[in-house]
Amino acid sequence: MTCETVLAAPDEMRTHLVDQLNSMLRRPGMYGDVEASMWIVVNHLLFLERRPEVWEEQKRAWSRQGGWSPTGVKGAFGSLLPGDHGHSVASVYAEFARRQGWLKPDRVLDAEAYAALRDAVRQWGRSDRVWADVTTAFGPPSVLFGGTNPFYGKTLGYVTEDPAQPMVSFHLWNGTDPGTEADWPPARTQPLLLAVRCGDGTFADSFTFTPQGRRRRPKGAEHPE
Template structure:
């Protein structure tokens, strides 16, 4: 909008905040399109400044390092140390935790208390067998946020959440990849396979419940 002299007026603080919130939520859902984990950190730095939460965001980064959820190679590095690969969608699910606690995360679906408690109650049994992305969506319904693209050939994460910031996010981590061949573009799985469900835990690795596929990827650990 221009003033009476034709000069452009600066946007208000609330307009800037809404823009940053929209960018954060888009980047969490499609982190690869926005520049990956580095871009997520930049977005969160800007949002923390706009909301005067720089100290809390700094403390969060320290906490991630203390829990071994952030290594010298970032959050992606923490996943890589866990099962040999770290992707932007995996990292996005961790950044989403801080966003949820501080009211930045816009949920596509808000789980009721009953839905959330049921999900927690069946997680261990669900992970006793290998599960596909389609089976998981069929069982638990659409996620609160979907991290990653829709292509079945690449990893992704489904995040389920209530509207209560203190409730840990429940993150379902799926894996797929192309077979190692210059000519063979066949994927390892017909659709992404669940490796683990993550939720809570004092240490990063403590929060995972692994499927057989996830345990195998860790070398049987």
């Protein structure tokens, strides 16, 4: 006996994939290699939208900016931030998703609030901060990449109404320093802000490091600022 299967309509398939993408961005640790998972969903979405060439164009753009490596976006973070890069990688894919109309932010800053954030963040990000300092200064994020548990790293992303404007990402870390014994739970009750990332120039130049972030950059990395 043959079982008849009724396939979902294209619009239903797109809605499902967009929902999956937004879930992956917010909970990257739940999907193993989140970047590989993102490649699959992005390719399927662009196939549905009949725009498969967009993905190759985006990879070339990231490569020109220094944000792409043989291992993808995560390789570009290897010389900049320590530890697990899943939530940081998710923030880069969220920028791409935002431009495609796929990202569903929890909060969208109006033009005035976004301009104030951009004006302040470079100088503000040169001092040591923790998670609570970010949300006290700038409010809840548009997207929280990573869970709410303060014992884990995460990235806070802020977007405005204009998708052409870059996301402002705050990269937070809570882990064990190299050469020290792993401890759980971590001694810190709040993750440390290591860097703020924003801008359309080269990938490395888009980072503003806190003193804690500069101290924790991987060995052998160039240390600007």
